[in-house]
């Protein structure tokens with residue numbers, strides 16, 4: 001039997017009247033990096049927000065390490081070890097870089113120290129007193145990842161970490177992801193950049209219209225990357 | 235002692251001192267209003283009534299159970315704060331997601347109800363409250379005579395304001411508060427109980443209003459209308475300072491008190507409107523307020 005950390009079954013969610021997730025089902029094993037691929041508006045971000053409890057109107061099953069996420073109040077979800085790096089990065093403009101970095105409370109032992117973080121993302125070093133949103137887009141992305149790593153979260157939801165970034169910065173993020181993976185963290189990665197996804201992940205799910213419609217092993221997708229094209233509409 | 239523009243120095247300094255005292259109340263009250271607005275998105279019209287409640291609780295504690303000023307300094311703000319917490323839990327928090335107007339009307343109604351309640355029970359007449367004996371007497375400063383109690387009010391208000399400012403700007407708790415102002419759902423996703431934080435923030439800021447009420451009891455007469463007289467000026471102060479700026483509301487409160495005092499000296503008939511004139515000028519030149527961030 002494999003070691004499922006996250007089990008999602010027939011998950012639905014709504015923004016007010018709009019029904020967005022339409023019965024999505026998938027699972028994530030311990031230590032895996034799994035991607036959610038799919039075209040714009042497929043519901044990838046909504047999936048993450050639903051799991052985190054940011055979207056409150058939801059139904060179905062989502063169980064993390066035996067705990068029912070749908071029955072967990074939103075401020076308790078982080079304590080289960082779920083760390084969220086949102087698509088828009090969520091760096092606070094009224095906080096300095098240092099304040100942004102230590103904002104999320106520690107949830108589990110084993111998080112990265114500030115020194116480790118500065119080793120992983122040298123760009124953040126010496127920027128403590130800078131206003132968070134004065135960092136470049138890439139640096140803000142690093143900060144958004146770094147502040148989750150400090151908390152000891154061991155299941156990370158990463159929403160489009162490479163969106164809008166220059167290739168050199170994308171390489172930095174890829175290297176960081178590799179480090180996290182070798183540390184044994186479990187990761188769900190939303191990614192538009194299929195090449196980036198196949199360099200980082202173990203398995204891939206395809207989302208469309210609020211459902212999971214297909215699944216590929218990384219080897220299968222690497223062997224023929226065009227399989228995904230029909231789904232992504234390229 | 236010399237005259238300045240025909241006004242004796244002694245008179246001038248006396249008015250500045252009086253202005254600083256008024257300014258202390260403006261600062262403590264506008265600080266609470268600014269935090270409540272920043273965090274809860276609520277324009278707390280009940281702030282003046284809660285200040286009045288703080289003064290009344292102080293007076294009631296002394297006249298019915300003999301609890302003295304020093305104890306009231308802690309107990310009265312706590313009673314007012316708890317009252318605020320109950321109001322927030324029962325009513326206010328249901329209004330965060332709708333237009334500002336609803337919470338404004340609700341708190342306005344609450345102010346009227348509180349004022350009416352106290353007027354019904356205790357009448358409109360002002361009730362004197364004795365200056366605590368440890369703070370009786372005057373400082374003879376040479377250039378002026380300063381009642382000890384008034385000096386205490388300024389010192390206490392400044393200490394409280396600076397302490398609150400430090401907590402918000404320099405501590406981890408303050409960082410959570412600032413972050414929750416910007417993006418409450420993300421802060422929640424990080425594991426912080428934002429609704430609880432909002433409740434406690436409202437309770438604390440309302441308690442600050444109660445604290446100002448305790449400070450006011452021995453200076454002004456304790457009466458049901460004391461809050462509504464003050465709150466309009468305090469709102470002008472908040473507008474001048476810029477909504478949502480903590481340090482700004484403290485500085486603006488103190489300096490507008492002084493400006494009011496100076497106006498009283500040089501052109502007494504304008505002293506009641508000078509703050510509104512300043513407000514109009516600031517709104518024309520910098521609509522976001524002196525310390526507010528331009529949208």
Ligand SMILES: Nc1ncnc2c1ncn2[C@@H]1O[C@H](COP(=O)(O)OP(=O)(O)OP(=O)(O)O)[C@@H](O)[C@H]1O
Pocket residue numbers: 015018020038039040041042043044045046047087
């Ligand atoms: N706050 C909201 N209120 C109402 N509808 C929303 C809201 N946020 C997203 N939606 C809708 O939900 C659907 C899914 O959006 P979502 O952001 O989850 O897509 P996505 O897969 O992350 O897309 P992208 O690749 O562009 O980030 C879209 O149709 C979108 O319009």
Ligand SMILES: [Mg+2]
Pocket residue numbers: 044045046087159
């Ligand atoms: Mg998205």
